[in-house]
Amino acid sequence: MPPLSNLATRDVETLVHPYINLASFRETGPLIIERAQGVHVYDTQGKGYIEGMAGLWCTALGYGNEELVEAAATQMRKLSFAHLFTGRSHDPAIELGEKLKEIAPVPISKVFFCNSGSEANDTQIKLVWYLNNARGLPRKKKIVSRIKAYHGVTIAAASLTGLVGNHRDFDLPLPGFLHAGCPHHYRFAHDGESEEEFASRLADELDALIVKEGPETVAAFIAEPVMGAGGVIVPPRTYFQKINAVCAKHDVFVISDEVICGFGRLGTMFGCEKLGFRPQSISVAKALSSAYLPIAAVMIPELMYEALLAESKKIGVFGHGFTYGGHPVSAAVALKTIEIYVRDRIIEKAAKRAPLFQARLMALNQHPLVGEARGLGLIGGVELVADKTGKRSFDPRHGIGARVVRFAEDEGLIARSVAGDILTLCPPLIINAAQIEELFDRLTRALDKALDWVTRERLTQA
Ligand SMILES: Cc1ncc(COP(=O)(O)O)c(C=O)c1O
Numbered sequence: 001m002p003p004l005s006n007l008a009t010r011d012v013e014t015l016v017h018p019y020i021n022l023a024s025f026r027e028t029g030p031l032i033i034e035r036a037q038g039v040h041v042y043d044t045q046g047k048g049y050i051e052g053m054a055g056l057w058c059t060a061l062g063y064g065n066e067e068l069v070e071a072a073a074t075q076m077r078k079l080s081f082a083h084l085f086t087g088r089s090h091d092p093a094i095e096l097g098e099k100l101k102e103i104a105p106v107p108i109s110k111v112f113f114c115n116s117g118s119e120a121n122d123t124q125i126k127l128v129w130y131l132n133n134a135r136g137l138p139r140k141k142k143i144v145s146r147i148k149a150y151h152g153v154t155i156a157a158a159s160l161t162g163l164v165g166n167h168r169d170f171d172l173p174l175p176g177f178l179h180a181g182c183p184h185h186y187r188f189a190h191d192g193e194s195e196e197e198f199a200s201r202l203a204d205e206l207d208a209l210i211v212k213e214g215p216e217t218v219a220a221f222i223a224e225p226v227m228g229a230g231g232v233i234v235p236p237r238t239y240f241q242k243i244n245a246v247c248a249k250h251d252v253f254v255i256s257d258e259v260i261c262g263f264g265r266l267g268t269m270f271g272c273e274k275l276g277f278r279p280q281s282i283s284v285a286k287a288l289s290s291a292y293l294p295i296a297a298v299m300i301p302e303l304m305y306e307a308l309l310a311e312s313k314k315i316g317v318f319g320h321g322f323t324y325g326g327h328p329v330s331a332a333v334a335l336k337t338i339e340i341y342v343r344d345r346i347i348e349k350a351a352k353r354a355p356l357f358q359a360r361l362m363a364l365n366q367h368p369l370v371g372e373a374r375g376l377g378l379i380g381g382v383e384l385v386a387d388k389t390g391k392r393s394f395d396p397r398h399g400i401g402a403r404v405v406r407f408a409e410d411e412g413l414i415a416r417s418v419a420g421d422i423l424t425l426c427p428p429l430i431i432n433a434a435q436i437e438e439l440f441d442r443l444t445r446a447l448d449k450a451l452d453w454v455t456r457e458r459l460t461q462a
Pocket of ligand 1: 056057115116117118119121150151152153224228229257258259260285
């Protein structure tokens with residue numbers, strides 16, 4: 001391992017980084033990014049990379065967008081901070097709230113602003129609990145999410161998340177958080193089960209779970225239209241229609257976590273529209289501001305707003321809010337971001353480039369290390385396996401996914417590996433056809449290097 005640079009050493013001695021083995025990180029050190037433009041980021045040595053993950057599934061309009069910079073600077077000069085507590089307000093929040101209502105895929109009555117996806121999902125849970133207290137249903141409080149879901153890391157959001165790494169030794173999930181089956185046909189279908197049969201079985205299992213717990217105790221179901229951090233899992237075609245029916249049958253409130261899928265990732269403004277998923281409320285973040293500044297929102301239906309009204313009449317206050325929720329500079333940037341999505345037809349254009357992205361992604365299914373390449377729109381997952389026919393994963397100790405990510409970095413591509421040696425791809429929506437080709441050329445070379453290494457080290461053996 002080459003010695004760490006001065007800046008890398010200062011990093012290792014100063015920061016705690018999310019989502020890394022903190023022990024091995026002390027030797028490898030960080031990849032330090034210094035600047036970025038368009039779909040490219042550049043490290044401190046001046047090496048350029050295609051940002052194949054749009055940062056963390058978020059920089060939809062890419063880097064260096066002058067209109068967004070200008071929107072922030074103008075708002076900062078005019079009003080650098082104002083809050084929404086105790087009846088105060090400001091025009092960027094009002095306008096952004098109106099815009100979100102206007103583009104919402106389902107009827108939305110009000111918008112509540114937060115700063116992150118985790119805060120939005122935590123807020124969703126608190127609002128559902130409030131709702132059922134207002135309805136005189138104080139026992140109806142359990143929340144169902146799914147195995148492999150990712151909804152964030154605050155205590156309640158991490159409880160929704162269905163990944164072992166987010167629970168183990170954090171004493172999570174909290175009681176009252178249930179995890180239904182994951183709609184990943186490749187991994188969880190029975191032998192010979194069609195996608196349709198699999199979707200029906202998952203809906204039946206959800207039904208059975210709610211009945212076993214008691215429908216009078218189950219409040220809500222939350223789902224990402226396409227699971228992101230769980231490994232880019234696209235559900236079967238009729239999955240959500242069937243899940244929606246089960247939720248309706250048991251009076252279970254339905255939430256779509258659009259933190260990744262919102263604003264065009266799947267080729268539609270909201271991911272639920274693409275998948276025939278009908279939520280009652282929606283969480284958004286990330287591409288809401290193209291990640292130029294942190295902002296998130298909960299999009300609230302009338303039924304829930306009425307509950308908030310009733311509770312605040314009873315209690316005297318709606319006791320929830322974040323200092324920076326709806327920050328005027330973030331709101332101004334988010335407004336400009338949505339204006340650009342619509343004005344420049346960013347989402348239609350992304351949808352037009354999706355077939356090329358998906359064709360190159362699907363071609364990776366031929367690679368000896370790839371068990372399943374899958375995706376939708378401009379998001380993709382590549383599951384690496386030791387044995388293609390038996391779908392056997394590599395021993396996690398070999399860190400194959402992380403190794404491919406490093407080979408990809410050598411090739412000038414930023415990708416990510418999540419639990420299960422699954423590579424994830426989620427480039428900025430502004431990526432063009434030539435850049436998509438280049439992204440997959442670089443990834444293919446990285447996979448070839450990984451195959452050489454795996455063969456040399458005999459890592460495919462059980
Ligand atoms: C679907 C989804 N929900 C929620 C979150 C949490 O968002 P944040 O990291 O902003 O708290 C994420 C983050 O990746 C996400 O992908």
